Amino acid sequence: MLLAAFYLSSSAFGATLSDDEVKALKDIAKTLGKKDWDFSVDPCSPERNWKSLIEVNEEENAVICNCSFANATICHVTNISLLGNRITGSIPIEIANISTLQSFVVEANQLSGNLPAELGNLSQIQRMLLSSNNFTGEIPPTFAKLTSLQDLVIQGSGFSGPIPSGISLMKSLIVLRISDLKGSEFSPFPRLDNLPLRHLYLTGNSFTGSVPTWAKSVKNV
Structure with a gap:
């Protein structure tokens, strides 16, 4: 079912999105060709009605705001989901300017190019879904x-290996699904036994060597 909506976590009347984030959304819309993102009213206004131009099943075109800041006068974007929008081009670097972003979903599109290293600056991000695209390069060490x-x-996103060793520093990681990395003979494999993993999926990657001894100590997977 088509989900093309703009959500608010607060219905506070008069709350507006910060100027920096409005600019970031405009830049993102321009880069991705999101002509359905109309900025004639504030992006976090209850009157907002961003509709997708593509009427397909399993599509999601959603931006979520939290408008509880500064006594419910300021909004910040916390979620951008563009699942199955058929968008092309590369991930806009301006995504990194939305420092309050907690969820970023761009699965099942036709995105290409390298991931911006600046995505590593999203200190509040909790969920990032990038599957089924045509990216190039490696997962950024940032x-x-x-x-x-x-x-x-x-x-299945087109990335090349190896899996960056820095994943072992993602101390909150519960779900890790990385598959079909291009290239061969990825080694060494990053340690994961220090993470609170519950779901681990690594099929279709060309790892070499034996299963690391620490793997036996990974719990709850």
Whole structure:
């Protein structure tokens, strides 16, 4: 079912999105060709009605705001979900300017190019779903700074290996799904026994060597 909506976590009348984030959304819309993002009213206004131009099943076109800041006068974007929008181009670097972002979903699109290293500056991000795209290059080592990230899913996205060792620094990681990395003979494999993992999926990758001894100590997976 089509989900094309703009959500508010607060219905406070008069709350507005910060100027920096409005600019970031405009830049993102321009880069991704999101002509359905109309900025004639504030992006966090209850009157907002961003509708997708593509009427397909399993599509999500959602931006979520939290408008509880500064006595319910200021809003910040916490979630951007563009699942199955058929968008092309590369991930806009301006995503990193939305420092309050907690969830970023761009699965099942036609995105390409490298991931911006600046995504590692999203200190509040908890969920990042990047599967089923046409990216190039490797997963940025700056992802090691995403210590609030709980759910990282990168399956069939065109990336090359190896899996960055910095993943072992993602101390909040519960779900890790990385599959089908290009290349061969990835080694060594990063330690994961210090993470609170509950779901681990690493199929279709060309790891070499034996299963590391610490793997036996990974719990709850």
